[in-house]
Amino acid sequence: MASSSRTRSPSLAQKLGVALALAAGSLGVSSSAAAFPSFPGYIQEIYGLTCAPTCLLCHTTMEGGRDKIKGTEVTDFVGPNRGFGVFAQNLILHAPPMTISGEAAKAPTQEQLAAALQLLGTELCNKADDMTACDSDGDGQLDVAELQAGEDPDDGTAADPLCVGPTYGCGAHVAPAPVERRMADPAALLAALGVALVLFRRRRA
């Protein structure tokens, strides 16, 4: 068979080798500077929220990070404030040792985070005369109740939804979209493009 420019493309074995390497690599997830980048997703799962809270719930930047944990001290206070880290500090203070504090050798699991959040609903937290379970922003609603309602436990203002961050993608919105409005699965789109390419190349050959 006469050779052509098409026979000089990488061999099928080379392509399959790269594909297998990518398949192995595709099991990983992109990392960020956050000490525990999985926490927003964990909180969404634990409370059945429509969004993953941003890292600003506990950190001073969206990127998170061990050195960017909101650090307002838990002091005597009465009345609403904006939190600014009282929630994060309460979580660290009352969690089992070597879990949420970031000093553990491994990143906490979702179960460990759930257990730590549960303690905010049972531990005596606020250093006011009338000791209650944790109400980090002092708005009269317990932290656990606010999380279950999709509200920010670190923000004592009247409008304090957790799901205030942006959503990404064309036509994205917080609530799950009706099935007929959902964008096609990206893998299916690429699969269709790939099949079209193979058919096109065979036809040209």
Place this chain on the structure above:
Amino acid sequence: MLSLLLPLIVVLFVPARAEAYSWMIRHAYTGCPVCHADPSGGETLTPYGRAQSDLLLRMRYDGKKAEEAEPSKASGFLWFADLPPPVMLGGSLRGATIVNDAGFRAFPMQMDLYGQLRFGSFFFGGSVGAARVAAGVVHSRPAQLTANQGEQFNLISRNFYLGMDFAEKFTARVGRLNLPFGVRVAEHTLWAREATRTDRESDQQWGAALAYNSEDVRGEIMGIAGNYQINPDEFRERGYSFYIELMVASRAALGVSSLYTLAGRDRLTLETNVARGAHGLFTRIAIADPLALLGEVDLLTDSTKSLGYTGFLQGDYEFIQGLHGLLTLEMLDGGQLKSAELENVPKSSGQGKPGFGGWLSAQWFFLPHMDMRVDGILRPEGFTLFTQLHAFL
């Protein structure tokens, strides 16, 4: 099944690209469009850019100097394929590992396809790829086409545009474009790129841009219409971004950049009614054949923060062709949120106080279309060892 099928399709379908390397000024390449489809550099390579990538970028094993050699047969698209002149295709496959105090992670950092089709003076092009990041991560998301907000794969597009060349030196484009600002470097997590939000990873914006390229002057100005891949509208930034660069010597350039945007709400701080700006100077200098310096310093303005600044200085030393050692020093004070200041929240490194960082890196372009890189990054939050293996097709 789909998670195995997806990479197979990517391999069959994804063409190649090379990074924009601003230190190519050491080879007297002062401008970008001779090698890149983007008039300010990056992504899709022209046929000439592919040839130069093979001659000047990668390590040579034939004993020939670049000026004595011819581009190898492996320099083309998918190594050996020839494309008709109006068609430029490219792409990147990049795997990475990170080791820091959170442990070890390996992940696919980039899976992109790039292309441009030209009809005389008119052209259109863009990129499509796949990305998968954790729910709280800020990268990749602004380039999403699909709307998965969790850890699922998403289809992404960093660039797409229509354009035309006119009057020999001008290029006009409309679409989603890299922001014209500062030094176009590969390290998208450099503070100067992150704090100004002008990286090529996912900080692109929709808008219209006009570029000018001549032997001694190059520049681009863009009107920013917002990123319509972010919702709702209050999070979309609108404004301008531009740079102008002058060749002050045959291998030395000095430039100025400015960016200003308005948004109803900031997507990273969630503050409202935000007017954000970055204004500064940058330079590219080839000190001698093996050593190139890149530098940038920017003032950061934000209506919700105190005044900030950021900058970096990078030296790239090419020991032998294809093997680079890099030292990068960076600084950042992004300013402190005024709302935090009112609450007496203490200032911290990078937020009201200066933070300093250093990168010690090595990059080896070891084969046609392939390079690997190791970075040791020391920042206030700790040390990170970062490795990459990159293939462009």
